[in-house]
Amino acid sequence: MNIKDFGKLAAGSISEITPFWGGKHCFDPEPLPPAWEFPTELWPLLNEAVAQLMLLEGVGRSLPNPTILLGPMRDREAILSSRMEGTFATPQQLLLYELEPIEASTESDPRNQFREVANYVKALEHADSSSLPTGLLLIRQMHERLLDGVRGENKEPGRFRRQQVAIGSDARFVPPPPERLTDFLDELDAYLAAEDRRFHPLVVCFLIHYQFETIHPFSDGNGRVGRLLLTHMIKQQCSLTMPWLHMSEYFSRDHGGYCNYLYRVSCSGEWQNWIEYCLQGVVRLAGEAVLRCDRLRRLRDEHFERLSKTRGAVRLHGIVEGLYQTPVVTIASLPEAYQVTYPTAKADVEKLVKLEILSEWPDKHPKTYYAPEIFDIAYEGL
Ligand SMILES: Nc1ncnc2c1ncn2[C@@H]1O[C@H](COP(=O)(O)OP(=O)(O)OP(=O)(O)O)[C@@H](O)[C@H]1O
Secondary structure (H helix, E strand, O other): OOHHHOOOOOOEEEEEEEEEOOEEEEEEEOOOOOOOOOOHHHHHHHHHHHHHHHHHHHHHHOOOOOHHHHHHHHHHHHHHHHHHOOOOOOHHHHHHHHHOOOOOOOOOOOHHHHHHHHHHHHHHHHHHHOOOOOOHHHHHHHHHHHOOOOOOOOOOOOOOOOOOOOEOOOOOEOOOOHHHHHHHHHHHHHHHHOOOOOOOHHHHHHHHHHHHHHHOOOOOOHHHHHHHHHHHHHHHHOOOOOOOOOOHHHHHHOHHHHHHHHHHHHHHOOHHHHHHHHHHHHHHHHHHHHHHHHHHHHHHHHHHHHHOOOOOHHHHHHHHHHHOOOOEEEHHHHHHHHOOOHHHHHHHHHHHHHOOOOEEOOOOOOOEEEOHHHHHHHOOOO
16 A cells, blocks of 8 residues: 555555565544535536436336346446456356256356355345344454355355455555454444434445445455345435445456446545435436336336236246246246146246247256346346
């Protein structure tokens, strides 16, 4: 860590630590809230971000079935947040792994990565269904789910770190040492539980995201858990009915830029730039999510229109609705989910293929079908 980067306006202090591969200095952040005032020139952007978020909430709430939007958004978040940290799965690999999770046999087996991405989805779902307040216990549970069953050293699911870490192979940033972690985490926990009326709740989420990443409480998974927490906080702090907004898609468009904004807060207290950058992301992503939702809703109407001309439409409706949650099925996966016999499930799939709602995925055994039109909208650009 280049301590010359840290000036008088730094959002914390540099201190000496026991030398390790990343040097002999670390950064101790000041507890939240920062000694910074939200500037009047950011009000129009904040208003626009909140308006876009509320529009997304309205569109989401008006959906006949919220999974139309939530399923694809969760998957996109899991894929992109993991990709930022070098864990890769394509949408196809994620969906097929979820359909049939086969354990990885070695650390280098790519199924390890598919599992981590699938775990990310589970961690999002866990946070959403948990009745725990947003605090350290929930954060540990998210970490536990994220790294559950993943092979590799230093994973320690659900445990705060007991060793020094550094960010980047060049140790560009060194978080506080493990012996001071409890103090920093207790302060963060207290801030999470408090209601800070000095800042808009949406702004509070981004202050906390910075603080969490700067403390870096785990030996692995900090980037992803920080962004899982961010999704959850945006829902909670902004009183959304569902976690509609996920920020990784925005951060991943310029990973270096995102990390630089975080770094500049530490070095020179550049809260304004960080918050402005995040609010711009909210405007952009919420707008994109509204459009995606609109396209999925119109496609759903069109699918139901196609179904209305077919016998057995009521049962097929249920299957098609399920495709908006997960656009991939095997015949064998249907009988239990829809209380039908295997021959009925087979006939249903054949009807959906005829209606061009399902297509067979090439070279898959057992035969696997997916909904190409849903897939293209849900995973566009991934
Ligand atoms: N200068 C910085 N200050 C604070 N946080 C930062 C800084 N630079 C990057 N980060 C955060 O740290 C994350 C990466 O940290 P690191 O490489 O240690 O990941 P990790 O703990 O292995 O987590 P994961 O397994 O999710 O990658 C980034 O995605 C970003 O959220």
